[in-house]
Amino acid sequence: MSWWKRLKHGISTPTKEKKETPEGLWYNCPTCKNVVTAEEHTTNLWVCSSCDYHDKIGSAEYFEVLLDSGKFRELNPSLSSADPLEFEDTKKYINRLADSQEKTKLRDAIRTVSGKINEEKVMLACMDFRFIGGSMGAVVGEKISRAIDYCLRYNTPLIIISKSGGARMMEAAYSLMQMAKTSAKLTLLSKAKIPYISVLTDPTTGGVTASFAMLGDLNIAEPGALIGFAGPRVVKETIGKDLPEGFQTSEFVLEHGFLDFIVKRSELKEKITLALTMFRN
Amino acid sequence: MPTLLDFEEPIGTLLEQLEQAKNIAEESDVDVSTPVRELEKKIKEKRKEIFETLTPWQRVQVSRHPDRPYTLAYIEHITQGRFLELHGDRNVKDDKAMIGGFGMVDEQTVMFIGQQKGINTKMRQFRNFGMANPEGYRKALRLMKLAEKFNKPIVTFIDTPGAYPGLEAEERGQGEAIARNLYEMVQLEVPIMCIIIGEGASGGALGIAIGDKICMLENTWYSVISPESCSSILWRSWEQKEKAAEALKLTAQDMLSNKLVDCIIKEPIGGAHANHENVFERVKAEIKKSLAKLQEMEPEKRIEKRIKKFCSMGVFQE
């Protein structure tokens, strides 16, 4: 697998060179404070080699991790929000969108691509948390809907990597209805007996958890991800006391029966390949 | 005296005057029939005037009016007591915030399901303020599957400030429970009608609101978040709820204009709380009319139309 070789390449960086890495190119693990070079961090697939903390990454990184040679063809790359409600809070939604697009170089909070995972053709949708908290508005709903159309047309398995704070408030009821829209589309995929693997990553909450993220044929998650419906702050306010250790982590959600298994990022491609092979053979 | 919202105060003043006039008549022989008639006319006009120009936030307040009828009251009236309440999700427990069962609408058996709020302090606790736990959504789904088995149409009443955000709700998979309902309701073979009778807050509302015909009572709201929570998150203050209510376009009229619901059921003058009987009759008439129409369609066609409707929701640019 060329993918593996390429990423492993950096590991052999001699210590001499490491010392010359300029300041700011270091990665400081927020959990265990372990420090590595940014290059090493990338080689480790953005996972702390010391404590296994899975750093939040975006769609570009997941495409790199999962797709053969990092190659893909993106569907509807220019689809973006139209602000039908002309929503304004302390800031106009259109300005918020423009700022986010400028800052992230993304059009919205999800990208859908076709590519290959160990030779098998897949439709891969991946959310970007950096874009307004990975929130789901009409664009996220429509892109998932069209990705499913693609899967139905070409009989391609669907993989969605969720990473989202939930529905996008600035699209109000339109965003709420994306839960219905994506769930409705998934029933068609089921009827066509096409596999859907849902990968829940840190964080997956709100309307995304309460729709497509929990509806996979397999629901799998990266270790230590925050997964829940209500956010931890809201739950804490409701019960009026501190939350138990490990509440709403992947491990907690697995223990309560809502995940099939937890998978390290370094094994994600392998495990997905195995599952798809088993579905097919 | 009925409970009055702040903007209903002018009506309150008139109601007091009416009370006084009636007291005078009781205590003396003065003929008050003329002033009484005039006051009653004035009250009616005042109600009309106030309720014709409600702001979105005021409608939110009306939707939560303590005298407003709740799900079981609708069912009781519409079925004239021919209602068989069914309990439990067959798994964890019986959620008191979500009720359901078979009822007779004249000669037609219907599966009724809805969130239930309490009518007094004690009952509000008992009903968990209409906030269902996962077992509530799973109970709802069990009953919907039962309706499908016996080929009976489903009517859901939506009235919730949201799905319960508790610790045990998370342990038992609140997100999965709601997601499963959306997924299953899409493909149910029987007609489904959903009526928002009070508050339609977020995923907790949507969890029983996938259907062929979605109606909102005139003074209800339906959105992704309550105006208060929206204010606290986007404005970082609880004080901007009026602005948030405007911005969310959450009224029945807005939701209909944006094609996110299918119809509005008018309320009597002064709101549903001013005349329960009247609103029950209006809702019953709409149920009978809509179900008759939906039942004419083949199940496959109905499901196809249902999916198409939800899939057309959302505005974006290429």
Ligand SMILES: [Zn+2]
């Ligand atoms: Zn670490």
